[in-house]
Amino acid sequence: MSNSAAVIIGSGFGGLAAAIRLVARGYQVTICEQLDAPGGRAYVYRQDGFTFDAGPTIVTAPFLLEDLWSLFNRKFADDVNLIPVDPFYRIRFDDGSHFDYSGDEQAMRAEIARFNADDVEHYSRFLKASQKLYEVGFDQLLYESFDSPWKMLRTLPDLMRTRFYSTVYRLVKSFFSDPKLRMVFSFHPLLIGGNPMTATAIYLLIAHLERSHGVHYAMGGTGSIVSAMVRLIESNGGSIRYNSKVEEILVRDGRAAGVRLAGGETLEAELVVSNADAAATYKYLLPGRRRRWTDRKLARSKYSMSLFVWYFGTKRQYSDVPHHMILLGPRYDGLLEDIFKNKVLAKDFSLYLHRPTASDPSMAPEGCDAFYVLSPVPNLESGVDWRQQAEPYRQAIEQHLATTVLPGLKDELVTSLMLTPQEFQDRLGSVAGAAFSLEPVLTQTAWFRPHNISEELPGLYLVGAGTHPGAGMPGVISSAKVMDNLLSRS
Numbered sequence: 001m002s003n004s005a006a007v008i009i010g011s012g013f014g015g016l017a018a019a020i021r022l023v024a025r026g027y028q029v030t031i032c033e034q035l036d037a038p039g040g041r042a043y044v045y046r047q048d049g050f051t052f053d054a055g056p057t058i059v060t061a062p063f064l065l066e067d068l069w070s071l072f073n074r075k076f077a078d079d080v081n082l083i084p085v086d087p088f089y090r091i092r093f094d095d096g097s098h099f100d101y102s103g104d105e106q107a108m109r110a111e112i113a114r115f116n117a118d119d120v121e122h123y124s125r126f127l128k129a130s131q132k133l134y135e136v137g138f139d140q141l142l143y144e145s146f147d148s149p150w151k152m153l154r155t156l157p158d159l160m161r162t163r164f165y166s167t168v169y170r171l172v173k174s175f176f177s178d179p180k181l182r183m184v185f186s187f188h189p190l191l192i193g194g195n196p197m198t199a200t201a202i203y204l205l206i207a208h209l210e211r212s213h214g215v216h217y218a219m220g221g222t223g224s225i226v227s228a229m230v231r232l233i234e235s236n237g238g239s240i241r242y243n244s245k246v247e248e249i250l251v252r253d254g255r256a257a258g259v260r261l262a263g264g265e266t267l268e269a270e271l272v273v274s275n276a277d278a279a280a281t282y283k284y285l286l287p288g289r290r291r292r293w294t295d296r297k298l299a300r301s302k303y304s305m306s307l308f309v310w311y312f313g314t315k316r317q318y319s320d321v322p323h324h325m326i327l328l329g330p331r332y333d334g335l336l337e338d339i340f341k342n343k344v345l346a347k348d349f350s351l352y353l354h355r356p357t358a359s360d361p362s363m364a365p366e367g368c369d370a371f372y373v374l375s376p377v378p379n380l381e382s383g384v385d386w387r388q389q390a391e392p393y394r395q396a397i398e399q400h401l402a403t404t405v406l407p408g409l410k411d412e413l414v415t416s417l418m419l420t421p422q423e424f425q426d427r428l429g430s431v432a433g434a435a436f437s438l439e440p441v442l443t444q445t446a447w448f449r450p451h452n453i454s455e456e457l458p459g460l461y462l463v464g465a466g467t468h469p470g471a472g473m474p475g476v477i478s479s480a481k482v483m484d485n486l487l488s489r490s
Contacts, residue, residue: 033248129204136161
């Protein structure tokens with residue numbers, strides 16, 4: 001237990017989880033949030049009677065949240081109502097056919113058989129491979145700090161047996177011959193900002209995670225989880241300051257000593273935890289010379305794709321549209337290359353369509369539907385001027401949805417809001433407008449990622465998408481436990 005002060009920069013899921021753990025340790029915790037409400041990328045927009053989760057919409061590892069509540073001998077289920085979603089996703093191909101992706105093995109075999117009966121027998125092998133990757137990548141390595149290269153070397157034998165060095169798509173291709181099935185079983189890295197063609201195969205563990213623990217939705221939206229975490233923090237002595245942008249991490253006697261806010265106010269602390277973008281933390285908040293994460297190294301690092309997100313509400317309901325739908329475009333590998341390598345804004349796109357009102361009518365006025373459609377796009381290194389391109393791009397997506405799954409959409413719209421890569425940079429403080437911080441490639445994984453305990457400054461810890469274990473709600477929540485484990489060692 002400690003009576004020391006701790007300051008946390010940012011109130012995303014990583015920052016909130018870190019605050020809960022530090023409050024449980026007895027720290028006097030203050031969270032500094034630059035926005036007017038908590039959540040970071042999980043911010044909530046409310047407009048014209050509609051509620052829109054800004055970012056994450058899928059809960060795949062509820063036990064990680066339950067673990068936080070258990071620190072105070074409480075139950076997560078008493079504060080948040082999670083419901084299972086079935087199917088997990090409906091994946092619609094450009095020719096109009098679709099695949100319902102679920103956790104039911106027999107149903108999945110039947111779906112596979114509709115596309116290629118010969119691939120059914122390979123599904124069991126795929127499941128075993130995903131399970132092995134999960135047992136190593138999740139069970140063994142999720143809470144490992146990787147602050148030493150020896151820790152990574154120690155895990156290499158187990159990793160090598162899982163073929164983690166392959167890419168997600170290459171490993172999937174070894175199991176399935178049908179092109180559509182290869183897309184179905186390889187898209188998961190896109191959920192955490194990775195390119196299936198280059199992301200290490202370790203991310204195939206997501207398939208086993210979903211199958212083992214399900215895909216869930218939080219009634220009231222993901223924002224209900226954020227609100228519950230804030231209540232847990234505040235009811236146990238922590239505090240959150242909104243509209244409080246941190247401009248500098250203070251250093252005294254070679255250690256982190258607090259933060260300076262915009263306007264000049266300083267908050268002193270024995271411990272500083274940054275839930276800000278990892279690259280931005282080092283580039284903008286840490287003064288003086290940096291030994292490893294220099295400006296040159298940060299400039300040469302690979303940043304994840306960004307996102308174009310359109311939030312909209314309709315005055316009618318589209319009851320045949322499921323809760324989660326993925327609409328794949330006419331190209332797969334070519335589009336991924338344009339997004340990640342060529343960094344050009346292609347005319348075609350693949351989309352994730354979220355209809356929370358399929359499960360939760362409270363997200364929209366009576367008789368209406370709330371939607372959020374997400375399109376992976378290149379980050380700001382592309383040079384795209386989103387002030388000019390946002391509306392034409394939105395219109396192209398609207399037209400595509402109208403001709404596929406949302407007929408008559410234009411005449412049914414009653415509210416609209418957009419989030420572009422420019423906002424990821426300007427509003428959320430992400431370098432290059434990357435939606436998931438550093439890209440999850442092998443050379444930026446584990447020890448090669450910014451460490452949870454800063455290698456630049458004692459007393460500074462990192463949580464969130466840019467550090468280990470990476471992006472996605474399970475990853476950023478787990479990064480707080482890594483931090484907690486490091487404190488136990490100190």
